[in-house]
Amino acid sequence: EAQVTQNPRYLITVTGKKLTVTCSQNMNHEYMSWYRQDPGLGLRQIYYSMNVEVTDKGDVPEGYKVSRKEKRNFPLILESPSPNQTSLYFCASSRYRGRAYNSPLHFGNGTRLTVT
Amino acid sequence: KQEVTQIPAALSVPEGENLVLNCSFTDSAIYNLQWFRQDPGKGLTSLLLIQSSQREQTSGRLNASLDKSSGRSTLYIAASQPGDSATYLCAANTNAGKSTFGDGTTLTVKP
Numbered sequence: 162e163a164q165v166t167q168n169p170r171y172l173i174t175v176t177g178k179k180l181t182v183t184c185s186q187n188m189n190h191e192y193m194s195w196y197r198q199d200p201g202l203g204l205r206q207i208y209y210s211m212n213v214e215v216t217d218k219g220d221v222p223e224g225y226k227v228s229r230k231e232k233r234n235f236p237l238i239l240e241s242p243s244p245n246q247t248s249l250y251f252c253a254s255s256r257y258r259g260r261a262y263n264s265p266l267h268f269g270n271g272t273r274l275t276v277t
Numbered sequence: 278k279q280e281v282t283q284i285p286a287a288l289s290v291p292e293g294e295n296l297v298l299n300c301s302f303t304d305s306a307i308y309n310l311q312w313f314r315q316d317p318g319k320g321l322t323s324l325l326l327i328q329s330s331q332r333e334q335t336s337g338r339l340n341a342s343l344d345k346s347s348g349r350s351t352l353y354i355a356a357s358q359p360g361d362s363a364t365y366l367c368a369a370n371t372n373a374g375k376s377t378f379g380d381g382t383t384l385t386v387k388p
Contacts, residue, residue, distance in 0.1 A: 165320075192374060204321075204366065204378035211374055219375065251320060257374075265311060265323035266368070266376070 163188045167252050167269035174242055175277055182237045182272050184252035190267070191257035193235035194219070195227065197248040198271075204251070210235055211257055242276040249273050279304045281369050283379035290357055291387050298352040298382045300367035305345045308372040312341050312352050315364045315381070324365075325352070357386045 165186045174180055186193065194209035196219075206219030210229040224246055226238040235254075239246060250272045256264040280303045290296055300310070309328045313321040325334045325341040327350065333342040340353040350367055364381040 194374070194376065196376075196378075201380075203380040204368075206376050209374045209376075217374065220377075253321075265326045266313075266321075267323065268313075268320040270320045271318075 163267070165252055165254050165267050165269040167250075167272050169272060170270065171273050173275045173277065176243055177241050180239050180242060180274075182239075182250060182252075182274070184235045184237065184269060185233050186235075186254040186267070187233065188254060188256075188267065189232065190254035191232070192255045193229065194253050194266070195225070195235070195237050196251045196253065197221065197246075198251060199248050207237070207250075242274075244276050247274060247276050279307075279369055279371075279375075279377040281367060281377050281379040283365075283367060283382050285382060286380065287383045287385075289385040289387065292357060292359060294357050294386075295353070295355050296357055296384070298354070298365050298384070300350040300352070300379055302348045302350075302369040302377070304369070305348050306371065307345065307369045309370050310341075310343055310350050311368045311370060312339075312350075313366045313368065315366060321366065354384075357384075359386045359388050362386050 168183045191212045195207040196204045198204045205221045208227040210216045252269045253266040255266045284299045311326045312324040327343040338355040343350045364383045366381040368378045
């Protein structure tokens with residue numbers, strides 16, 4: 162089954178304790194992206210990647226890191242989490258052809274992170 | 278900076294009604310526009326993707342239109358059903374990989 166898998170689904174942690182949220186897709190997609198969703202602020206793009214070893218900042222990259230060493234994986238790293246990073250996080254992927262992705266974004270089921 | 282607005286924020290209709298959800302964007306230099314559905318506690322499911330060169334896309338009871346010059350897209354849902362109850366989001370996407378989402382329209386279809 163074609164899917165985007167995020168782990169964990171739920172995570173509670175404390176301020177300053179480094180964590181990684183994993184994202185993996187089995188569709189051989191070139192493009193992957195991370196978003197956070199907050200009440201009243203909607204979905205905002207954190208980082209995205211056009212292909213292996215290529216990453217770019219979205220609208221809210223501060224406090225986050227990503228890496229794209231393999232095509233299928235795109236982990237989101239919080240080096241020193243803070244309470245304002247409490248949010249619902251989504252990973253998505255898509256094919257990328259030519260100058261842009263022209264196929265639908267496929268989303269994971271989300272990771273609910275709480276930082277105390 | 279791209280801004281995407283969805284109106285109305287919430288909509289409640291009786292079953293069987295046809296309805297229109299609106300999405301407007303400030304920067305017309307988009308590559309495509311995508312409509313999603315989100316159920317409570319779940320991820321987003323893609324409904325329709327319209328390329329900037331297209332005017333509309335259809336899938337079953339759903340029809341999405343795009344007018345780049347006026348910065349507008351609409352999602353038309355025909356013969357609504359209670360199972361259509363969800364939040365509907367639109368996203369304006371650039372050819373450089375950036376996505377800007379609207380805040381969504383929460384639809385309730387009453388039996």
